[in-house]
Amino acid sequence: MNVAAEPRRAEAWNGPAGAHRAGHQDRYGAMRCDALRYDAMPAGVNDALFGAAAVAPGDRVLDVGCGAGATTRIAARLAAPGYAVGVDVSAPLPARARASTAVEGIANATYECADARVRAFPAGGYDVVVSRGGVRFFADRAAAFRNLVRALRPGGRLAFVCPRPPGPESEQGRALARLVDERTGPDPVAARTAMASLSDPARVREALAGYEEVTVVPVTVETVWGRDVRDAAEFLLSRVPGGALPASRLAGLEEALRPFHTGTGVRMRADVWLVTAIRP
Numbered sequence: 001m002n003v004a005a006e007p008r009r010a011e012a013w014n015g016p017a018g019a020h021r022a023g024h025q026d027r028y029g030a031m032r033c034d035a036l037r038y039d040a041m042p043a044g045v046n047d048a049l050f051g052a053a054a055v056a057p058g059d060r061v062l063d064v065g066c067g068a069g070a071t072t073r074i075a076a077r078l079a080a081p082g083y084a085v086g087v088d089v090s091a092p093l094p095a096r097a098r099a100s101t102a103v104e105g106i107a108n109a110t111y112e113c114a115d116a117r118v119r120a121f122p123a124g125g126y127d128v129v130v131s132r133g134g135v136r137f138f139a140d141r142a143a144a145f146r147n148l149v150r151a152l153r154p155g156g157r158l159a160f161v162c163p164r165p166p167g168p169e170s171e172q173g174r175a176l177a178r179l180v181d182e183r184t185g186p187d188p189v190a191a192r193t194a195m196a197s198l199s200d201p202a203r204v205r206e207a208l209a210g211y212e213e214v215t216v217v218p219v220t221v222e223t224v225w226g227r228d229v230r231d232a233a234e235f236l237l238s239r240v241p242g243g244a245l246p247a248s249r250l251a252g253l254e255e256a257l258r259p260f261h262t263g264t265g266v267r268m269r270a271d272v273w274l275v276t277a278i279r280p
């Protein structure tokens with residue numbers, strides 16, 4: 001992979017992609033979005049991720065590509081009296097994360113804006129490294145995961161989730177992939193590259209050459225995209241750069257989302273890989 005591509009990606013995360021996530025953090029990452037009374041979009045993966053990460057009281061946790069810090073705050077709660085550090089290359093997101101952490105009164109979560117691929121983390125400084133979808137954007141995967149293994153103490157755990165191509169059995173997954181056509185995302189090139197980057201378990205294992213006991217397990221989770229079809233369609237279209245929303249697209253998306261409307265929001269299943277590994 002081309003290492004020189006990394007600055008362009010950092011730029012993208014500091015542009016529309018980061019701003020969109022910061023502006024929609026309830027939907028992208030909150031544990032629970034009380035105002036809308038449904039679990040936020042990727043919250044379904046939290047149980048799988050934190051079940052595998054097994055964060056224990058006293059642990060030091062690093063959350064890679066932490067976004068607005070929802071998982072950093074979960075890790076901090078589980079690790080107390082230890083702590084969690086969230087790292088993200090996009091400046092608006094750690095800033096958003098700090099604000100939410102203050103509101104929630106969490107004292108043992110901190111954030112830094114840095115590229116996790118090259119950041120000089122304290123050697124052996126963490127017991128657990130977690131990531132909810134934040135480790136699939138590295139231009140040089142092998143170098144990035146080598147940097148992360150150095151950050152773990154011997155015997156320390158890595159646990160992350162990343163997207164898995166929907167299987168033939170997953171009608172909802174296929175519909176989701178169609179609806180959330182990555183060409184309409186805030187950073188189309190990065191999104192397509194990222195979707196492909198760790199979707200093949202062989203590539204995951206290759207990237208984790210420096211780790212032991214690597215497991216790659218398919219998990220299907222429920223995701224919530226909006227309180228009703230209009231809300232979900234508007235959110236999906238808000239990802240389009242420039243924000244011009246032709247009425248025909250809105251109507252078409254609403255129609256496509258209708259089968260997934262339940263009494264508790266627009267819900268679809270999504271397929272992910274749950275990956276775990278140990279530092280030798």
Ligand SMILES: C[S@@+](CC[C@H](N)C(=O)[O-])C[C@H]1O[C@@H](n2cnc3c(N)ncnc32)[C@H](O)[C@@H]1O
Pocket residue numbers: 013018021028029042064065066067068069070071087088089090093114115116117131132133134135137138
């Ligand atoms: C799909 S988002 C996931 C955010 C968060 N983990 C969540 O679940 O809400 C991916 C995140 O990875 C961050 N990211 C991408 N490349 C990175 C890098 N090289 N170092 C640190 N963060 C990175 C992006 O800025 C973005 O916030």
